[in-house]
Amino acid sequence: MYAQWLYHLEDCQRDHAPAQWGAFKIPQTLLETPLVTQSSGLVALPNELLLQIIANAHSVDQLSLALTCKRMLALSAMATITIPSAPMHRAYSLNCSAMLALLRALQPRGARGHPKKSWAPCCVCYRYRPKRRGYWTLVEKLYEEDLFCGILAGYEYVVDSWSDKRSSSYQCPECWSSVAATHPPLGQNRFFRHPGSFSQDRDDLVEQSRSDSPTQSPPAAVSGVKKHLN
Structure with a gap:
């Protein structure tokens, strides 16, 4: 975390909660x-004293206590802890510092605890997305019509920028494509698709890829840490 985390969380609670907040879900495993x-x-x-401490703690402190060790995590499952919800923020296109800070705190890590540089947070969909070019080549098939029409003429540049380990890109190629496809430049006529349809198409394409050639399918955790934030 960082020095301004508490203030950003309070701003999120004031401006967005409870509509954009949800329960802190702990996997049963x-x-x-x-x-x-x-x-x-x-x-x-x-346990009774620990539950009292958790109940009287601030939201950020509740989350910190829950992530301290497995015993505190198990006790936190008995309490009601709320955190900024990625899907709820995503639905309203909110630019929230608290949500981004929480996302960075849950950065995917390797076996030795080091951050994985092959994943990066998207500040639009609030998910960790793969940086591998091969993955985005697969996603590109969802937008063949838009590429043909020239609407997504900059897709390859966006993928190159996102895939570069030194890049500071904040928007994943899929979010960039969804915005560009649903809001094309003036003068380009096409059938507009609802943004939600792209997500379903992506899931269908991934499933088809797995059945056709398992070695070419994207990682199982295609949505990054989505299961922890939903």
């Missing part, structure tokens, strides 16, 4: 894993 003995005096307290 994490709750079922064995607990490791902790030497901390805090986790040695009775």
